[in-house]
Amino acid sequence: MTDHPQKQKWTDLATKQLKGKSPDTLDWMTPEGIRVKPLYTAEDLEGMEHVNTLPGIAPFVRGPMATMYSGRPWTIRQYAGFSTARESNEFYRKNLAAGQKGLSVAFDLATHRGYDSDHPRVVGDIGKAGVAVDSVEDMKILFDKIPLDEMSVSMTMNGAVLPILAGYIVAAEEQGVPQEKLTGTIQNDILKEYLTRNTYIYPPTPSMRIVSDIIGYCSKHMPKYNTVSISGYHMMEAGANSVLQTAFTLADGLEYVKAALATGMDIDVFAPRLSFFFGIGMNFFMDIAMLRAARFLWHELIKPFNPKNVQSLMLRTHCQTSGWSLTQQDPYNNIIRTTLECMSAVLGGTQSLHTNSFDEAVGLPTNFSARIARNTQILVQEESQVCHVVDPLGGSYYVEALTDGIISGARKIITEIQALGGMAKAIETGMPKLRIEESAARKQARIDQGLDVIVGVNKYKIEEKPLEDVREVTDAVRVEQVERLKELKAKRNAVEVQKALEHITRCAEGDGNLLEASILAIRARATVGEVSDAMEKVFGRFVATTQCISGVYASEYGNNTAVIDALRKRSQDFADKEGRRPRILMTKMGQDGHDRGVKVVATAYADLGFDVDISPMFQTPEETAKMAIENDVHLVGVSSLAAGHKTLVPQLIAALKAGGGDDIKVVVGGVIPPADYEFLFEAGAVGVFGPGTSIIDSANQTLNVLEKKHG
Amino acid sequence: MTVDIDTSVNGLLNGNRRILAKTITLIESSLSSHQSLAQAILDRLLPHTGKAVRLGITGVPGVGKSSFIESLGMLLVGKGHRVAVLAVDPSSTRSGGSILADKTRMERLCADSRAFIRPSPSSGTLGGVARKTRETMLVCEAAGFDVIIVETVGVGQSETTVSLMVDFFLVLMLAGAGDELQGIKKGVLELADAVAINKADGDNIEKARRAQRDYETALQLLRPASPNWSPPVLTCSARDLTGIEDIWSVVLKHRNIMTSSSELDQNRRSQSLSWMWSLVEEGLKDRFHHHPEVQHRLPQLLRQVESGMLSPTAAACQLLFLLDKA
């Protein structure tokens, strides 16, 4: 490699400006393990295979299409859904009128997990984190006056994917639209559910069969429909850095390809209908490079299967900006963050995009925040003039070098996963989840130390003035859904429904196509819960294995251990006085599957000298209370992010009392709108720790409460 | 913690879960005031103990102990038993704190009102674990639980300790890749009343059968602890619920044989004796380390022995002699 003729001169100048230090001291090691230098030159790109290719042509680094946005801009596709189908439908239609191009449906957690709205395990979940759908009747209302032959609809559904996809097909059919005309995407990416998203229902093996059944059915009957959206977004939001996100996502993709091939399908029949979904964070250049690297690697991974259709090798993707990067503190900053992330996604060449609302860390978007979020994209698309040129950063020394860094980092991990026997096997070992959780714990430790700056949270903090306009979904939605279920069950032909459900169960035992069977049942007005149950009889319900990392949070403090030591001393002093360490039960109640926070807090508290019990996921308040009482913990830490807190926390406190555990304190963390703090304190909680709370602070406050009590 | 002994005793005998939990906390406490309270309660409870089946389960981390207990436990409560599970977690971090996640693998059992599960951090001495677990077991018996399962990780000494407090000691194993007996401590097999190869499911069934034969051979080379019982080797899947019922039958069969040969009683009596002796040893050590004179003299004597100025024997004599001074 020959150096740039001016390189020596630059080094001298830089050294002088650094008062004698070498410019190497400016190098930055990213969380991905990529060394970033202060200057890149043409020499850095020597020998890189991906450089100097053209868009629309393999290996597609510069974009899947030849003309990209210069021909047609990306699709603005905002993810939304809340409350009842009627309310969501109104919201969709307003947004479409205001410039949104595609629909993307967010279902509530009861629906995701295959429970009808009248199930006892979901009282805190109905309509809260998405729209409640119990039957095709709800589905028809959801798409009322939205012509499904023209509108491309994306649906985030993985667990209850069969009854929901069937519902969509039947709703279209009753609108007069035949299934072969349907365009859009079903997420149907079950592997990442076990890894990060936690809305699985059945164990992996039958779930993979469901994925294959859907791919099989759609490739025959719905040629324009994307059958899997292989998602890295959730991994990023759970804590994965960009190399992990790329590696695990592509490895998931490869697993689906193998599963489909194993059913005897030809690669070109289904591979062109696989799409991707990536998350875009605040490291501006990194995620531009990530999208380019992902396209390169997908081509490399699929090539060995010898597809004839070039579309099989092409990675097309939806993107979403990072919700995790958005803060409850100083919330209008979030508009700026989202704009930066939006630019990253665009410069990386996404095919469609969701931009988050500034009230992300408080609740579901309001009409106003949703408008600003949508306009963020519209401004970039229609005012900024960035669309004229394809891959405008192609040839940037830095971006090309980063692209290479991600390609080689991710390739290494993918090889490791292949050695374990593929992603399904790797997930069984727990390796990918632990890597993500480790990455999340390190990130939290860096934020708590102020090493990673988050404006408003650990730097430039302001006097809080909480957002006033917050969307709240009340219990009235559950009541209405339960009522509608009763009506539905009274009107339908019970015998026909029963027969259709039994047919599903038989299919599950044997080998009929489960989507075909589900369509028959949904058409007969079977509910989402009934269809799910019909399969659960055979498949069982999956129970996650919770593994925990330890020592990572503290180790990220390096030699800078003063705060850690101080807290360890406090826990030890407590133990000396009380006869045991402070003991906390960290719990998730309801169908809320956000486990990043609970895991980070648990591992950090253990590092700080607490004894930390962890409950299984999806507990009822009574189950959590029983565990707290038996383990005799000092306090229960409720992590609540899906808006169930106002229902579940009072129920927990009542259950503790009923079981004689009135001395057990309750603290609540997660997405709690500031307006609800008072409610929770009144209900009996002794601490509320919202997004952005430093774990060191919450541990100190928790100990204050315990010491006062035992005083 | 304010505790009234009568209330505790009555509550326990009535099966009050909260009082049971609180009493275990007293037993586990490092404060001597708590411990003497616990002793007072235990003394009153002793006549009501001894009726449960005491089952110890060991195996390397990840072998499936917690999952196995979930499956066995659900089977047993289904048969009308009341099951208490004591899980000793060694996952203490350098901070002294620990993460107790066993219950995440016992999702159904821990929600069941017929079961009581108590995971305990092992912080402190190993002897401490033994005392605490043993006494906790007794309290659970007094509270009406008729099957007590103790989960312990097969590392260090804890499996020996636990085998000395149960009637039946089950060792869970995994089928490896051929070299079955490598890396397994012989000592653990000597303690076993039965060995079960877990995760005998899916592609693993054949491998598990092979492991079963290998262990059978290995066990034949050991002298059984009882002339009336040769430890069998079984296979099971905690995940698919196969082989669990068989293992329970083996436990019952063992119990019948041991009862009719009076070995069950003999065992428990000799366990009591060895428990007493270990308490004496632990107490002596404790007294030694807390003796003010010892604490005062120790640093200097240590230095002298280290530098060769004093023989270890002479130093030990001097230190022990200090105990005799009031």
Ligand code: B12
């Ligand atoms: C990450 C994330 C995800 C990830 C979750 C990954 C995972 N495995 O956890 C993914 C992408 C999978 C996801 C999915 C969904 N999400 Co989400 N998600 C978020 C997001 C962006 C960040 C949450 C987070 O992890 N933060 C980082 C952790 C460390 O913070 P934390 O949990 O708040 O904990 C901190 C403090 O609260 C405190 N703390 C927390 N708990 C406790 C407990 C104790 C005892 C103590 C002492 C302290 C403490 O300490 C921590 C450190 O500061 C939030 C929005 C936001 N910015 O908060 C939305 C959000 C929670 N999600 C939301 C929704 C709707 C969903 C979905 C239901 C969407 C859908 N309809 O499909 C799905 C389904 C998820 C499910 N199964 O439940 C909504 C919930 C709406 C509401 N509450 O009204 C939010 C608020 C976004 C929004 N505004 O729309 N999500």
Ligand SMILES: Nc1nc2c(ncn2[C@@H]2O[C@H](COP(=O)(O)OP(=O)(O)O)[C@@H](O)[C@H]2O)c(=O)[nH]1
């Ligand atoms: N395939 C299979 N996996 C199992 C079985 N039992 C446990 N596992 C898995 O093995 C892992 C460890 O189980 P766990 O019960 O926590 O083991 P412990 O550490 O011995 O208590 C978990 O991922 C379980 O899901 C089984 O019988 N078959």
Ligand SMILES: [Mg+2]
């Ligand atoms: Mg265990």
